[in-house]
Amino acid sequence: MTDRTLAGPTLDDFLAARERVSKVAHVTPMESSTYLSRVLGAPVYLKCENLQRTGSYKVRGAFNRLSVLSEEEKSHGVVAASAGNHAQGVALAARELGLKATIFMPVGVALPKLQATRDYGADVVLSGHSVEDALRAAKEFSDSTGAVFIPPYDHADVIAGQGTLGLEILDQVPDVDTIVMAIGGGGLIAGVASAVTQVRERQGRGIRIIGVQAANSAPYAVSMKLGAATAVVPTPTIADGIAVAKPGVLNFEIVKDVVDEVVTVSDDDTARAILTLLERAKQVVEPAGAVGVAAIMTEQVEPLGTTVVVLSGGNIDPLMMERVISRGLAASDRYLHFRVGLPDRPGQLARVSEIVSEANANVVEVLHTRHGRGLQISEVELELSIETRGPEHAEQVMERLVENGFKPVRVE
Template sequence: MWQRVSEQVLAGPSLAEIEAAREAVAQVAKVTPLESATFLGEIVGSAVYLKCENLQRTGSYKIRGAYNRLSRLTDAEKSRGVVAASAGNHAQGVAYAARELGIRATIFMPIGVALPKLQATKRYGAEVVLEGAIVDETLRAAARFAEETGAVLIPPFDHTDVVAGQGTLGLELLEQLPDVDTVIVPIGGGGLISGVASALKQRARIEGRDIRIVGVQAAGAAPYPVSLAEGRPVEIVITPTIADGIAVSRPGVLNFDIIRHAVDDVVTVSDDETAQAMLLLLERAKLVVEPAGAVGVAALLSGRITGELGTTAIILSGGNIDPLMLDRVISHGLATSERYLKLRIPLPDRPGQLAHTAQLVASANANVVEVLHTRHGTGLQISEVELELHIETRGPEHADEVIRTLRDAGYAPRVDF
């Protein structure tokens, strides 16, 4: 069981360094909105707010740390150019910052990177090199490029200037919500939460109070719970996750030191929970949030965060998502919320069965959106066909009503996930 180490000796940037970073970052970053989320507050019984970094320039908080790091380079370093490796948000943040500061940027991205992220990075003026099937291979390629050319490698999270830049988000949040009690933050390598925690804990100490900081990782890419339990950064094997923006196999060294001192809890959420959170944000808050940016809401909805919350802020860290991925996530979120029901029903191969089944679904006030009728399903008798129905429902109770209506009529529907 991990317990937070006292933050009396807090690693990382000082409050003065974060405040100085804010002056630099203000040249490019917007003050993003803080939106009240009544629909979440009703669930947890306390006031909940959403810090909308999905509406930030480049679509995520990454511009803050990238710009602060690049702005602090010497003239000699700037003349050598910069290089970074990323599958998305860090790439765009570095490319945008480099353009604004007149620095040549080379960005290495994985070969299978989503097209919108690739195009956005190019539009910001960076030279993009596609190399590596996974991000770790891309990182190694960027490091080789830095050694060979002298370009300055810009790390995504493990650097004091990057952490200080991300910490500006904490100062901004505290000005918008001075009485905040709990802040929920996504964690990948730890750049965002270490910056936010550094800023908030230092300010809270001056004010003589405490602010609870909770980090959230995707269950398939969660090195922090293991590392914190071991007391050192531990590398894990990542399993596939929709939250690719926080899929990091090993904590940053600096970030780990800050987090073990200043973060109170770290929890994990599943992809199903993240998909449901994204769907809820889209429907109720009218916000498009990428999977990595929605894990904080997922943690709140799933009950992973226990204890008294008080006034709570959740950081929505980014909104860069491929429309094709968004379509799949919405469908999956509907399915896991039992609002999109997929049924397989064996039927006698005689006229009128399809119409009768559709009438039964309609009588339960559900809507059939797709139908597949086949004679080739596994286990079917020669005199049977299989009907696959995709049905919109209003939730679990309504889905049960649809299934019960079909069974009462003598059919044997099977739910297909």
Template structure:
């Protein structure tokens, strides 16, 4: 565990700067709830509290950093306006902060950005420019606009004042849960993790105690483990991930320096782990959390975090496209074997569907969809193929159903 000497030189904001940021952002943010999760506590073997930043204004923590940075702009800079590039939470945070401060904002978003996020950003008062098919194209357009107009570019994470604003969440956690032993925080570029870890650890050192901070990344976009091993920010090739809010190929320079000083460990979780976590939060905590915000819950559910003591799991955002949420829920149900797709061959004679239906009924499996065909190339000429989609109560129930089909002489294969 990292030990912090509050008298030493540290990278990034000081505790005094975090406290000043807390005063600055107080008029616009709302202290978000801290909810005890008995379900996750039973899994971890110690109390788990959910820091519900998904319930923050604009639906994510980003407002903290954006407002703190924009509040420090000069009158001349405010007159020229601000610019950002984002497909999601950063866009909404900047738009809302600028509107509150009476500053014009222009947000560049890729043309494929989710419509609800585009509309929300526009509703917060920003002028939207849709450019290119990916984030990099939108970013390049934003930088060109800054060069043309003299507007101030608002980076998503790699800025001293942004980190200071995000760190107000760390101070808030210690105020709400002073006995916390471990804080779990999502990591993308690193602004949130850097701010929370630094602020919380500096405050804990002032109180004469230590806490542990663990960062969590999606395994398809985990730039921090190789960067920390190399001792410098390293660019990786990211893979597609449902946690697009933290899919960053290279750590920010300032967040990296802070994280390697203050964060004790970085773990990764898979997309299936994240999907299961989203379902658990929906069912057990009644919370809608976006994939990037659910990685800390996934780390608990997979056992990536152990011996944590009293733990705070940060749910960093709740802005998720309903269509994406539908797919993620489906993925999570499949990953937890509560939604089962079965393919098998049946003898081509009357009564076979009735037999299968009876087995499903006896095992109390609910049929969602049935595909029955003679035209699959892998099916023998004297057989028919059937593909079943059923819901079950979990892995044990799913295995009982498969065993029942095998006892009846069939050879079911999970799809």
């Protein structure tokens, strides 16, 4: 038996949640990754929750919470606020249980997420221009109609549902030593970490849990250092699914006891991770779901035994995917952007293109202007975007240009 009492759900709560959640959630695949194993220096497995129903783990917590409502509560329906995964999870859970669901979403929500939520049968109300605006509207709706508000992470039943993912990990990789996953409000990591810790302590074994946040929105990283839930001011990040200002109250009580470390990754790191998952693992993963892989690729995870990385979601808008891939290519030095000044005479553009071609790089975009800042009357400026094979190849292209008398300057 465990020699300590954790806040939140007990192991029996997690086991009961697993029985309920199994009625709607898939047991998602666990895939080994040769590439990431080589990067880390230890075996790495990917828990593909991006292949879950609704495209993320969120359906687990939503279904568990809705399943334990009283008949009186169910008669009033449920309400939630979200810009994406939580909305879809609640909508599907409500449909499966025959409940009326109303979901408040911000006006600018991505169309695929809006349509998916409606397709699961929920009434969608567009309100405000942020998740916070939608959240206020949802709570007002709950107060006026009696609909039960379903929080995205800060509730014991939601945490218990998310923790069923941890029990699956132990089934699929019994010798796992480390689990790496994203942290937003904390529902996923609180559930998974608590569940696996309680199982392992009964077995007399330990386990290491590492949380990963976007650097632009990392309240847990600060809170863990200070020992108290602390708010931050989030700034924009591509990992909007985990962008929160403050940890959940119950979530932090659990996390501070069972999570060993919280690290942060930049948007460029995350973009590179998404590109790697596409190319190496053939997995489509949203930015919030890829931060664990980014932490491994940036060497922030120490190689201490078999490691499982949770790919928590795959709901990425195609337009966002296009931008993320471009950013990932640039961050990997496979998309080189530079400008170079040229004498304003015929043949200069052709000469630069010829040098790039001779270096086996591919020009994808060209801007030719006489109006750049600081240009002489007899000069023009050429701005090129080219595809390369990586950092060494990009450097070779730049060196060839310099050898031929040009002075290229990288553009970030």
